[in-house]
Amino acid sequence: MPSLSLQPPRCRFPKALRPLAGGVPGRAGPSPLHRAAIILAFLLVAAPALAAVGRPEDRLRDPALESRAQEIGRELRCMVCQNQSIEDSDADLARDLRRIVRERVAAGDDNAAVMRFIHDRYGDFVLLRPPFTPVTALLWAMPLIALGGGLAAILLRRRRPGASGIEPAPLTEAERRRLAELERGNGA
Amino acid sequence: MSETPAAAPRSRRWMLYAPLGLAAAGGAGFWAMLRGLQTGEYDPRGVPSALLGRAAPDFDLPELEGAGLPALSAADLRGPLPAPVLVNFWASWCVPCIVEHPQLMRLAREGVRILGINYKDRAADGAAFLQRHGNPFAKLGRDEPGRVAIDWGLYGVPETYLIDRQGLIRWRYAGPITPDTLDRDLRPLLRRYA
Numbered sequence: 001m002p003s004l005s006l007q008p009p010r011c012r013f014p015k016a017l018r019p020l021a022g023g024v025p026g027r028a029g030p031s032p033l034h035r036a037a038i039i040l041a042f043l044l045v046a047a048p049a050l051a052a053v054g055r056p057e058d059r060l061r062d063p064a065l066e067s068r069a070q071e072i073g074r075e076l077r078c079m080v081c082q083n084q085s086i087e088d089s090d091a092d093l094a095r096d097l098r099r100i101v102r103e104r105v106a107a108g109d110d111n112a113a114v115m116r117f118i119h120d121r122y123g124d125f126v127l128l129r130p131p132f133t134p135v136t137a138l139l140w141a142m143p144l145i146a147l148g149g150g151l152a153a154i155l156l157r158r159r160r161p162g163a164s165g166i167e168p169a170p171l172t173e174a175e176r177r178r179l180a181e182l183e184r185g186n187g188a
Numbered sequence: 189m190s191e192t193p194a195a196a197p198r199s200r201r202w203m204l205y206a207p208l209g210l211a212a213a214g215g216a217g218f219w220a221m222l223r224g225l226q227t228g229e230y231d232p233r234g235v236p237s238a239l240l241g242r243a244a245p246d247f248d249l250p251e252l253e254g255a256g257l258p259a260l261s262a263a264d265l266r267g268p269l270p271a272p273v274l275v276n277f278w279a280s281w282c283v284p285c286i287v288e289h290p291q292l293m294r295l296a297r298e299g300v301r302i303l304g305i306n307y308k309d310r311a312a313d314g315a316a317f318l319q320r321h322g323n324p325f326a327k328l329g330r331d332e333p334g335r336v337a338i339d340w341g342l343y344g345v346p347e348t349y350l351i352d353r354q355g356l357i358r359w360r361y362a363g364p365i366t367p368d369t370l371d372r373d374l375r376p377l378l379r380r381y382a
């Protein structure tokens with residue numbers, strides 16, 4: 001069972017989309033206006049993603065350090081809102097982790113050391129870009145496997161002529177006579 | 189023209205059934221997944237703890253005022269221990285913790301040593317929770333800032349860790365321990381590490 005709590009996870013969710021995505025009852029598809037509204041909703045939802053979530057007072061005063069902290073934070077998964085980085089998530093835990101990242105950056109840790117600090121506690125899953133290990137090898141190799149499989153399928157089909165599997169039926173005696181007539185040029 | 193038109197398709201008839209077979213296999217997999225979700229054996233959001241096989245991180249937590257229980261520090265989890273112990277993160281605001289509580293009470297009555305960490309809670313609320321639902325904890329630390337929890341890799345409450353007699357973390361369970369979890373997972377583990 002997933003870990004639930006009364007404290008709202010506060011994952012960023014495009015709430016504005018929910019009433020629109022369902023469509024208008026009794027209508028086949030979205031009207032142009034409706035469609036425009038959906039696009040607008042997407043744009044509105046995307047806009048805050050460009051800005052950091054963190055409270056201004058949590059940010060580091062040195063812009064260079066703050067941008068490094070954001071760079072690290074964008075690589076770290078929020079364990080509560082699992083498809084968001086800790087920079088994008090409003091969850092309590094993400095805020096705590098943002099603070100820790102900033103503390104370590106301010107204390108002079110380099111990016112790798114900060115990542116290691118979090119990775120030590122939360123494991124591979126916290127890294128949005130998983131490391132290449134025996135466990136994740138299949139994950140990383142999957143695009144190559146899919147591409148190779150597709151290529152192999154194409155080559156196999158190429159090698160066999162008449163791949164459709166249906167040979168045209170031989171001409172009947174009447175057809176052959178008619179063809180010969182046509183070729184002689186006195187058809188019709 | 190020795191080959192009859194029907195011969196070629198027949199040799200490739202398996203291709204016709206391949207999608208069916210694939211769909212059947214996919215369906216069986218999906219069914220198993222749903223069943224796992226239902227029984228709680230499979231949790232798509234579940235994440236293995238990075239601390240498995242390691243000693244508990246260092247910490248020294250204050251007591252929860254009003255609970256009347258000794259405070260908790262990492263020294264309580266260092267081996268050798270006479271028996272495996274459980275570390276349970278909980279909070280009074282956490283509804284699944286109420287669901288889990290009877291199981292903790294049962295284990296405590298059976299003599300399992302449970303050490304509690306009260307997570308991001310008001311002291312008065314935490315103490316009132318124990319007053320109302322009973323106290324299963326031998327010791328209780330208060331992690332109001334939630335920093336010790338992060339050292340444990342906690343990502344929600346309740347979370348329960350099993351520490352073996354050498355003081356190594358052997359099991360982490362995120363979510364409430366239900367009677368099912370207790371019988372299926374926890375009891376066998378307690379026996380194994382006893």
